[in-house]
Amino acid sequence: MTTADRLPHWLTRVGVFDLETTGVDVRNDRIVTAHVGVLDRHGREIAARDWLADPGIPIPDGAAAVHGISTEYARANGRPASEVVSEISGALSMLFAQGLPIVAYNASYDFSLLANEAVRHGLPALHAPHPVIDPLLIDKNYDRYRRGKRTLTVVAEHYAVPLDDAHEAAADAVAAGRVALAQARQFLLPETVHELHTQQIGWARDQAASLTEYFIKVGRLEPEETLDGSWPVRG
Template sequence: MASDPALPHWLSRVGVFDLETTGVDVEHDRIVTAHVGVLDAKGREIASRDWLADPGIEIPDGATAVHGITTAHARAHGRPASEVVADVTGALRSLLSQGVPVVAYNASYDFSLLAHEAHRHGLDALIDPSPIIDPLVIDKAYDRFRRGKRTLEVVAAHYAVPLEGAHDASADAVAAGRIAQAMARQFELPTSLSALHTQQICWARAQAASLTDYFISIGRLDPEEALDGSWPVRSAR
């Protein structure tokens, strides 16, 4: 990816983070694989670490079909979940403490599940992690009326970011970071990381409220129900 002087200086070095898990319930599902890395201004990964965990529960066939990891493989080759959760949390905390933004696609999923895993294993969870960059939230805010799905694969293609090996934590994390950089070249984002982080909190809340209204209108939610728009970590239930 060619260097572009329009890229904000605070996106010249970004952390990237992704989890592959046993399912989509942030409170009860578990980490299977994780990736934390760092990209430079050209989108090249200059540091990275991967983890395979034994989640301590059966990995459903549906989850295996997505990321390719079976229960037998995780038990044979994965590290204890508590060690993986501690390592991933520590790696992210280190980046954030240095002021390095961490990009995560649909960040409220990954950070919420990681926080629940930390609590499950008696570890110190990341509290209000910041600065976080979520390309899904940003894409919905700047291109609100674009039709079609907003999966990572679709959005990567929209911003001309290659994504090979989707649903591999490493590939997904790197693609998300490159999408964030592509967005920064295309859109007039807030002028600082703190401003962008705060704006995403507002955008995520508004997006959840809008989706709640839609789901109620089609009968997918009851009128008294509401989607949690907390970001980047969902509220405790």
């Protein structure tokens, strides 16, 4: 049996999805670049599409330093945000309709920001995307006591997945998909992707509750505050 043959039967193809944005606020920040693709069971990308948007607001210098897209470049070369948001949502909906799970690292960030962008532009939003695979949640659940950061760059290296252009939407999306495939070979995942999706909802809730308790203990949150553990779209 080869390594690829040890994948779950439902993991023969996966969609991959990533956004680069103006910031980390899922309610108010905007999409700058996006990538949606499809990987086969060997991690080869067999379909892909990229977008560059004019977000309609200035891109902060800090965000531009991360993904390399300046306000001037986005205004000169990006397409209207409403068109980009509509097409990204449509591409994801098409993959879900085909029965493909979609991998997104820290999925509640990308799917929440996309949903809020859709509402902003008066477009149908993906309020309950399904099924989604989040390698960050899987890593935290199956290897919870490993020390160190859990950024995509660090986690990709842990699973021996190359990531040469971190914070570039296509590179991050493909790397996240390959990390998910590596995890599926290493860990005993549920019998179906729908069961995995449901379990991740609980993992996200539990991880948020644990982090809330820690932040209150160290003074980063007030006792009455809580972190939103909704997944894959934050409430």
